[in-house]
Amino acid sequence: MNDALKKDFEALVGKENVMESEADRFSYAYDAAVLEPVTPALVVRPETREALGKVVKLCNDNALPLTVRGSGTNLSGGTIPSKGGVVVLTNALNKILEINEADLYAIVEPGVITAKFAAEVAARGLFYPPDPGSQAVSTMGGNVAENAGGLRGLKYGVTKDYVMGVDFFDVDGEIVKSGSRTVKCVTGLNLHGLMVASEGTLGVFEKITLKLVPPPLAAKAMMAVFDDVNKACETVAAIIAAKIVPATLEFMDNFTIRTVEDFAHAGLPVEAQALLLIEVDGHPAQVAEEAEKVEAICKKLGAQRIQVAKDANERNKVWEARRAALSALARVSPTTVLEDATVPRSKIPAMMVALEGIAKKYKLTIGTFGHAGDGNLHPTILTDRRNKEEWKRVEEAIDDIFDVALGLGGTLSGEHGIGIAKSKYMEKETSRATILYSRRLKKALDPKGILNPGKIIGE
Amino acid sequence: MSDMRELLKLLGELDDQLVSCMRCGMCQAVCPIYGQTGREADVARGKIALLEGLAHEMVKDPEGVQDKVTRCLLCGSCAANCPSGVKALDIFLKARTILTGYMGLPTVKKLIFRGMLTRPGLFNNLLSFASKFQGLFTTPVNDIIGSSCSKFLEPVLGERHLMLLAKTPLHKDVPSMNTQAGKSGLKVAFFPGCMADKIFPRVGHAVLKVLKHHGVGVFLPEGQACCGIPALSSGDKDSYLKLVRANLAVFKNGQYDALVTPCATCTSTIKKIWPMMAEGMSPAEREAINALAAKTMDVNAFVVDKLGLTPPAPAQGATQVTVHDPCHLKKSLGVSAQPRAVVAMNPKYVVKEMAGCDACCGCGGSFTLTHADMSARIGQQKRDNIKSSGAQVVATGCPACMMQISDMLSRNGDRIAVKHPMELYAESL
Numbered sequence: 001m002n003d004a005l006k007k008d009f010e011a012l013v014g015k016e017n018v019m020e021s022e023a024d025r026f027s028y029a030y031d032a033a034v035l036e037p038v039t040p041a042l043v044v045r046p047e048t049r050e051a052l053g054k055v056v057k058l059c060n061d062n063a064l065p066l067t068v069r070g071s072g073t074n075l076s077g078g079t080i081p082s083k084g085g086v087v088v089l090t091n092a093l094n095k096i097l098e099i100n101e102a103d104l105y106a107i108v109e110p111g112v113i114t115a116k117f118a119a120e121v122a123a124r125g126l127f128y129p130p131d132p133g134s135q136a137v138s139t140m141g142g143n144v145a146e147n148a149g150g151l152r153g154l155k156y157g158v159t160k161d162y163v164m165g166v167d168f169f170d171v172d173g174e175i176v177k178s179g180s181r182t183v184k185c186v187t188g189l190n191l192h193g194l195m196v197a198s199e200g201t202l203g204v205f206e207k208i209t210l211k212l213v214p215p216p217l218a219a220k221a222m223m224a225v226f227d228d229v230n231k232a233c234e235t236v237a238a239i240i241a242a243k244i245v246p247a248t249l250e251f252m253d254n255f256t257i258r259t260v261e262d263f264a265h266a267g268l269p270v271e272a273q274a275l276l277l278i279e280v281d282g283h284p285a286q287v288a289e290e291a292e293k294v295e296a297i298c299k300k301l302g303a304q305r306i307q308v309a310k311d312a313n314e315r316n317k318v319w320e321a322r323r324a325a326l327s328a329l330a331r332v333s334p335t336t337v338l339e340d341a342t343v344p345r346s347k348i349p350a351m352m353v354a355l356e357g358i359a360k361k362y363k364l365t366i367g368t369f370g371h372a373g374d375g376n377l378h379p380t381i382l383t384d385r386r387n388k389e390e391w392k393r394v395e396e397a398i399d400d401i402f403d404v405a406l407g408l409g410g411t412l413s414g415e416h417g418i419g420i421a422k423s424k425y426m427e428k429e430t431s432r433a434t435i436l437y438s439r440r441l442k443k444a445l446d447p448k449g450i451l452n453p454g455k456i457i458g459e
Numbered sequence: 460m461s462d463m464r465e466l467l468k469l470l471g472e473l474d475d476q477l478v479s480c481m482r483c484g485m486c487q488a489v490c491p492i493y494g495q496t497g498r499e500a501d502v503a504r505g506k507i508a509l510l511e512g513l514a515h516e517m518v519k520d521p522e523g524v525q526d527k528v529t530r531c532l533l534c535g536s537c538a539a540n541c542p543s544g545v546k547a548l549d550i551f552l553k554a555r556t557i558l559t560g561y562m563g564l565p566t567v568k569k570l571i572f573r574g575m576l577t578r579p580g581l582f583n584n585l586l587s588f589a590s591k592f593q594g595l596f597t598t599p600v601n602d603i604i605g606s607s608c609s610k611f612l613e614p615v616l617g618e619r620h621l622m623l624l625a626k627t628p629l630h631k632d633v634p635s636m637n638t639q640a641g642k643s644g645l646k647v648a649f650f651p652g653c654m655a656d657k658i659f660p661r662v663g664h665a666v667l668k669v670l671k672h673h674g675v676g677v678f679l680p681e682g683q684a685c686c687g688i689p690a691l692s693s694g695d696k697d698s699y700l701k702l703v704r705a706n707l708a709v710f711k712n713g714q715y716d717a718l719v720t721p722c723a724t725c726t727s728t729i730k731k732i733w734p735m736m737a738e739g740m741s742p743a744e745r746e747a748i749n750a751l752a753a754k755t756m757d758v759n760a761f762v763v764d765k766l767g768l769t770p771p772a773p774a775q776g777a778t779q780v781t782v783h784d785p786c787h788l789k790k791s792l793g794v795s796a797q798p799r800a801v802v803a804m805n806p807k808y809v810v811k812e813m814a815g816c817d818a819c820c821g822c823g824g825s826f827t828l829t830h831a832d833m834s835a836r837i838g839q840q841k842r843d844n845i846k847s848s849g850a851q852v853v854a855t856g857c858p859a860c861m862m863q864i865s866d867m868l869s870r871n872g873d874r875i876a877v878k879h880p881m882e883l884y885a886e887s888l
Contacts, residue, residue, distance in 0.1 A: 023523035024498070026512050027505035032482045037508070037517065045497065072499065073484045091497045115488075136488040330543035334478040386478065 001041045005062060009044050009086075012054045017092070019043040028087040031074040032134075033421050034337055034385060040067070040081040045089040049109065049206050052093065056204050057173030059086055063448045068200040070111060070139030074146065075338060076419030078199045083453045088204070090141050097207060099124055104212045105164055105181050110141025110205040114148075127215035129156035132415065133326065141205045147197035149415030151322075154373035155247045155281075158415065159196065162211045166192035168203035171446050179209055199417055200452040202445055216281035219247065220291040221315040222308040224276045224298040225269050229253065231302040232274035233349035236372045238297050239278075240345060244290050249373025250277040250322050253352070256329060256367040256380075263328035266321040269305070276303075276372065277322050279315075325369045326380070333365070333382040337394060341405035342414030345375040354404040355379050361400070362393040376414035402428070418456045426457065466521060466561045470514035473553055477514070480507045480545045486537035491819040491837045492530060500527045503537035503547045510554050525558040530830060532823030532837075533692055534786035548791075549735055552691055556736075559694025572690045572698040579684045579705065583630065586657055590624035597623060603876050606869035617831050620869035622658050622862050629656045629663035635681045636667075637713070641674025643766060648678045648715040648754075650706075650729070652722035653685050654858035655879075662721050662858060665885035666758055672888045673766050678713035686725040691736065692824055700740070703733055707747050717765065718751060719758040721879055723785035723857035724824070727792055730755040757788055759856050759880055762804075763797040770803035777809040780883065781850035783841065783864060784817035785857035798856045801880035805887035813848035815840070820855075822863035835867070842867040845875060852876045854883055 001020070010018050019025060020042055029037035041064075046052040059066040065085025072079050081087050090111035097107040101124055108117060114135040121128045131150035132138055138148065144166065149158040165179020168191075178191035195203055226232040236249060252260070252275045261268045268275065276298070280290040291308065298306050309315035330336045343351045352368065355377075359366040370378035379401060383394050402412055402425050412422050412429050427435055438457045442449075453459060486503040487493050493502040500509065506528055512518035531551055538547040564572070575582050596611040606620040629651050640646040647670065651663040670677055684705035690698035706729075710718065720726045733748045740748065762768055780802050789795040795817070799810050821827065821837030841864065845853050853868075853875055855861055865877045 019498070021523050022518060022520045023509055023527050024500050026518050027499040027508060027527075029512075030482055030508060032484060037512070039517075071484055071487055089497070134483065134485070137484050327542035327544075330481055330483075331479075334475070336481050336543070384478070386474075 006042065008058055009042065009055065012058065013044050013046045013051050017045040017047060019045070028069060028072070029080065031072045031077060031079040033075050033077040033080070033419065034335060035077045035080060035421060038080055038082050038084065040087040041084050043087045043089065045092050047092045049093060052088070052090070052204065052206065053169045053173040053175065055086075055088055056169045056171060059450050060171040060173070060448060064450060065453050066204075066450050067452050068141070068145070068204055070142035071113075071134070071137045073134040073138050073142070074419060075340075075416040076413065076421040078146065078417050078419035078452070078455055080420065082420055082455075085450070090139060090205075096120055099126070099212070100181070101126065103181060106210050106212055108140050108208050108210065110139060110208065112140045114138045114140060114143055121212055122215070125215070126212040128162065128210065128212055130159045130162060140208055140210070144196055144205065144208055145199050146417040147415070149371070149376065151248045151250065151371060153371055153376065153415075154249055155245045160193075163192055163196055163208065164211050165209035166195045167206045168195055169206055170203060171448070171450060175206055176203065181209060197417070199419060199455050201442060201455050201457075202451060204451070216247070218284040218287040219279055219281035219315070220287050220308065221277070221279040221318045222291065222295065222306055223318050224278065224303040225272045225305040225307075226274040226276070226302065227272065227304055228302065229274045229352050230349050232276050233352055233372070235276060235298055235301045235303065236348060237346050238301055239294055240373070242293060242297060244280070244293060246278050246290075246294065246373060247281040248277070248279040250370065251275070251372035251377065252277070252322070252325060252369045253367060255365070256325055256369045259332060259367060260321055260324050260328040263331060264321065264324040266317060266324065268321055272304070277318055322369075329367045329380050329382060333384055335383045335385040337381040337383065337398070338416075339379045339381070339398065339401055340370075340376060340414045340416045341379070341401050341410060341412060342374070342376040343405055343408045343410030345373065347408040347410065348372055348375060348377070350408055351377060351404065351410075355401070358397050358400045358404070362397040364390075364393060364397055366397075371414075374414070375410065420455060423454075423456055423458050466557065467514060467516065469557045469560070470510060470554070473510065473550060473557075474514060476546060476550050477507055477511045479543055480504060481543050482508070483542055485540060485542055486547070489536040489540045491532060491534060491536065491821065492833060495833055495836050501530055503541075503545070506531065507545070507547070507550065510550070521558060521561055525562055528554050528558065530833075532786070532819055532821065532826050534819040534823065535790040536786065536819065539790040552732065552736065555692060555694035556696040557694075560696070564693065564695050568693050568695065572693065572695045576685050576690060577698050577701045577705070579682055583628070586624055587628065587631070590626060590628075593623050597621065601869045601872070601874070603874045604865045604869050606865050618870065619831075620866045622865050624657055625660045627660065629660040630681075632660065632664070633667065633679060636677045636679035638676045640676035643674045645717070645765060646676030646678065646715045647761065648680075648710055648713050648718040650683060650686075650710075650718055650720040650725060652720050652725040652858065654862065655721050659858050659861060659879070662879040662882060665879065665882040666719070666721050668885045668888055669762060669881055673762075675766070676715075678715050680709040680713065682709045686728040688724055688728045688732065689824055691732065696736070696739075699736070703748070704744070707744065707751070710751060711747060716754070717761055718755045719761045720755070721758045721856065721858070721881055723757065723788040723792075724859055726755060726757045727787040731791060757792060757794050757797070757856060759797040759801045760794045762881075762884075763800045768800070768804055770800050771806050773803065773809035774806040777807055778852060779811035779848075779850040780808045780852040780854050781811050781813045781845055781848040782816060782880070783813075783820060783845070783853055783855040783860055785855055785860045786819050788856050789817050794856075798854065798880040801884050802854050804884040807887065808852070808883050811848055811850045813844045813850070815844050818844070820860045820863045820867075822859050824859065827863060834863070838863055838867040842871055842873070846871070846873060850875070852878055852883070854878050854880045856880055
């Protein structure tokens with residue numbers, strides 16, 4: 001980057017918020033996806049929304065690629081600046097601007113941390129349900145840009161179900177407003193809908209309006225133990241068929257159970273072939289009734305044992321085991337590839353059979369856990385990216401996983417995004433026309449192609 | 460060593476540890492430095508990526524990487540919260556020795572570590588000399604804390620409020636001891652550590668009083684050296700190894716059930732870092748290190764776990780004491796209940812928790828000198844939490860934390876005493 005341009009950025013955000021040393025720039029070359037790092041030319045950290053808009057304009061005026069980054073927890077390479085250019089950090093824009101208890105909405109800057117936001121909302125007696133695994137560090141801007149999910153997706157939906165409005169900068173740094181503080185709003189094109197899952201390719205978020213809901217009054221958690229994966233999968237389908245929508249309905253396979261037990265000593269049954277971790281919530285009377293029904297369904301479909309949490313402590317234990325799943329698996333081998341191909345929930349049994357076949361075919365260790373209730377499993381491949389021969393098998397296995405998921409009427413990504421990791425598969429799921437339509441849209445809104453170029457739809 | 464290839468080879472040996480970082484970024488939630496700056500190179504994930512980048516020649520600037528790697532309190536919050544169990548502290552200490560080996564040690568540090576610290580006799584004499592004259596350059600500012608400030612030393616020390624060298628260090632009052640186990644049937648080796656010897660001898664005396672009261676025999680050999688962590692965290696492995704060897708030599712002559720220290724950092728250094736950083740030691744030395752490490756305990760943990768003390772109910776109108784958890788006690792060793800129990804052993808005191816009791820105080824050893832502004836910003840948060848707790852006393856099991864907290868409270872003009880839990884218990888005996 002030439003000196004004059006660097007000085008222009010310094011004038012906008014302050015010298016201390018422009019990073020140009022190699023060490024600083026390299027630390028923004030990666031995210032949580034297992035991909036090659038690419039070092040940006042410059043990193044800037046605006047401290048005001050106004051400065052953010054000016055940075056966008058300066059990038060566009062100079063045709064500089066611009067990759068917006070929150071906390072860089074992306075699992076699909078969406079925050080890797082694959083064309084170089086400027087990485088723009090949002091983590092200094094971390095103010096909760098408003099929490100409106102009467103009208104059940106909140107307005108936040110894009111760099112607000114998800115868990116901090118959820119805690120602040122909870123302190124006001126309200127509830128923001130989306131709880132992606134990275135919520136302790138992820139930003140609200142990133143959650144919207146990726147349409148992040150989480151454990152509560154089945155009943156409460158995902159980030160998109162809570163986005164009431166997004167104000168964003170176009171490439172000229174002008175503010176585009178979309179959505180409203182009201183439940184109903186049909187004013188203009190649904191541009192905030194377009195921003196959700198856009199992965200920074202169509203606009204740069206200035207502020208976000210989010211829906212809040214009242215928290216459930218009661219919850220009941222239980223763990224059902226199965227000696228057969230199929231029985232567990234059929235139980236998932238049967239619970240949904242009985243018109244019960246648990247807040248959370250999570251699955252763990254035998255490999256994951258054993259690994260978690262080795263790591264966390266949570267008292268899990270290591271001989272079990274599958275576990276379902278189930279939580280129903282809502283009004284106390286409804287919770288009691290649904291918990292009984294769920295227990296009966298589990299028994300009927302062959303659960304060997306059902307453990308219902310008697311108090312908050314036992315409930316916490318159930319979820320600790322689930323929360324430990326990724327940590328435990330990650331310790332087994334140097335590289336952890338966390339996939340999120342998703343299928344219609346009735347197809348979970350077929351997906352599980354296919355995953356077992358793929359693990360065998362490519363001689364790989366795959367632990368599977370995840371959000372069985374919404375069809376979003378996380379087959380987790382445990383490998384070592386330094387082993388080239390094995391890594392090739394991993395890549396082939398991933399191809400197969402996507403083929404199977406699409407064959408079952410599913411999707412490439414439930415909640416991790418497309419980024420650069422999955423963009424080559426996009427056409428398989430959609431169509432050539434879909435890609436071209438998306439590219440024309442992008443070209444019209446971003447003629448110089450500065451906004452996170454190469455992501456989702458390639459170029 | 461100034462050969463790039465040698466640097467790459469040594470960094471390559473860290474590869475197995477580096478590769479276990481899955482770049483999830485969860486360390487951002489707990490890193491005190493990242494909390495201040497929001498910069499990726501300040502958090503463990505960034506530092507690990509930089510070391511990996513350097514090892515694989517994607518980053519060409521070892522000096523830039525070293526600069527980032529030293530922006531770290533070595534508090535271990537990242538390692539304690541890492542989902543994939545990356546041993547970040549081990550990595551950073553090893554990386555510091557490798558990078559310092561390549562870049563060389565700055566002259567001032569060379570003078571301090573090689574010329575002074577590794578010669579315990581000379582070190583003691585120099586500081587004893589200094590303690591006689593320090594009053595000429597400093598003015599007392601806070602009688603509750605016992606701090607002073609110095610116009611004369613401001614260019615070096617900034618606006619710091621200092622805890623001065625004690626008039627009489629512990630080793631002058633108690634040069635050595637070797638008493639037999641009494642009614643407890645237990646005997647300990649006592650390692651006061653530099654700060655409890657030279658700045659807070661009152662802590663050392665309190666420990667001896669408590670041990671005597673409970674009939675615990677004490678082996679306190681002469682010629683103890685620094686535990687080595689200041690040298691190691693600056694990457695000076697030679698000095699570090701000398702210090703470890705000096706201590707092994709004086710402690711090998713005693714018979715004892717445990718080695719106790721009143722310093723969280725010394726405890727975790729002896730217990731965790733000595734066995735980890737034993738490359739270059741002979742098999743016999745390694746064996747001695749492992750045996751000593753296995754016996755090493757925080758003194759609060761010894762008193763509570765080995766003597767089986769249970770606190771009485773607090774007296775009416777007991778003074779409120781808030782407890783700061785040193786990183787090297789809670790995060791490194793999992794010791795947090797015991798210091799609270801030790802405070803409560805004195806019925807005149809009752810524990811009153813503060814928000815963020817286990818957040819780092821910002822000291823980080825020489826970090827507080829090399830990165831004074833950041834250290835003070837992190838320290839200010841700790842001070843605010845202490846102040847908001849409403850307690851009149853703050854207790855912590857680490858003299859380095861005591862010094863940092865004294866500085867921060869004194870700068871704010873707070874009249875809150877800073878004590879070691881053992882001091883508070885000893886008052887009742």
